[in-house]
Amino acid sequence: KNQVEQSPQSLIILEGKNCTLQCNYTVSPFSNLRWYKQDTGRGPVSLTIMTFSENTKSNGRYTATLDADTKQSSLHITASQLSDSASYICVVSPNSYNTDKLIFGTGTRLQVFP
Amino acid sequence: EPEVTQTPSHQVTQMGQEVILRCVPISNHLYFYWYRQILGQKVEFLVSFYNNEISEKSEIFDDQFSVERPDGSNFTLKIRSTKLEDSAMYFCASRRTQTGTSGKDTQYFGPGTRLTVL
Numbered sequence: 001k002n003q004v005e006q007s008p009q010s011l012i013i014l015e016g017k018n019c020t021l022q023c024n025y026t027v028s029p030f031s032n033l034r035w036y037k038q039d040t041g042r043g044p045v046s047l048t049i050m051t052f053s054e055n056t057k058s059n060g061r062y063t064a065t066l067d068a069d070t071k072q073s074s075l076h077i078t079a080s081q082l083s084d085s086a087s088y089i090c091v092v093s094p095n096s097y098n099t100d101k102l103i104f105g106t107g108t109r110l111q112v113f114p
Numbered sequence: 115e116p117e118v119t120q121t122p123s124h125q126v127t128q129m130g131q132e133v134i135l136r137c138v139p140i141s142n143h144l145y146f147y148w149y150r151q152i153l154g155q156k157v158e159f160l161v162s163f164y165n166n167e168i169s170e171k172s173e174i175f176d177d178q179f180s181v182e183r184p185d186g187s188n189f190t191l192k193i194r195s196t197k198l199e200d201s202a203m204y205f206c207a208s209r210r211t212q213t214g215t216s217g218k219d220t221q222y223f224g225p226g227t228r229l230t231v232l
Contacts, residue, residue, distance in 0.1 A: 102157075
């Protein structure tokens with residue numbers, strides 16, 4: 001069964017610190033992996049997207065890595081800010097021309113305190 | 115920057131009533147989606163829509179649900195007879211091209227409609 005698991009479920013850090021969020025997936029075949037940021041009560045906003053041939057992608061203070069062999073991804077946030085408080089969702093797209101749906105993880109709830 | 119918009123932001127309805135959730139996708143996008151997120155749970159795919167027809171739907175999208183693109187801008191989700199378990203946040207999303215044609219194409223999400231069924 002295609003699944004996306006994330007850890008930790010929640011995380012609290014102090015402003016200015018770095019953190020790393022983890023994602024493991026069993027989706028196969030696999031097309032691409034995305035990280036989304038979701039503020040409370042809002043829709044998800046795309047941070048990064050990587051195909052199976054890419055192993056790192058940066059977007060400002062966000063850096064995502066992908067290991068397609070072990071089916072793992074991570075999202076590293078550098079020098080965290082209060083505005084980084086949100087849920088971070090790992091989303092995987094199956095490799096198929098017949099399906100367009102995204103498979104979402106449960107997310108990691110990040111809280112950044114001053 | 116263009117964005118997906120959704121109305122209303124919050125809808126309260128009685129069980130058994132019909133509701134219509136509205137979305138205006140990004141204007142040059144061709145593929146449209148509805149997702150839902152029950153409180154505290156993950157986002158779940160409901161349906162995808164292209165060229166005025168459903169291209170894929172999940173097991174959740176039963177006969178009580180329907181989608182329509184009544185004009186060139188709106189994309190609606192109708193729930194014919196709401197149930198308590200339909201209470202959730204409903205997100206509309208749109209994409210310019212399909213995943214199979216561009217592995218890096220992004221689905222852009224709207225802010226969501228919170229549906230509460232009493």
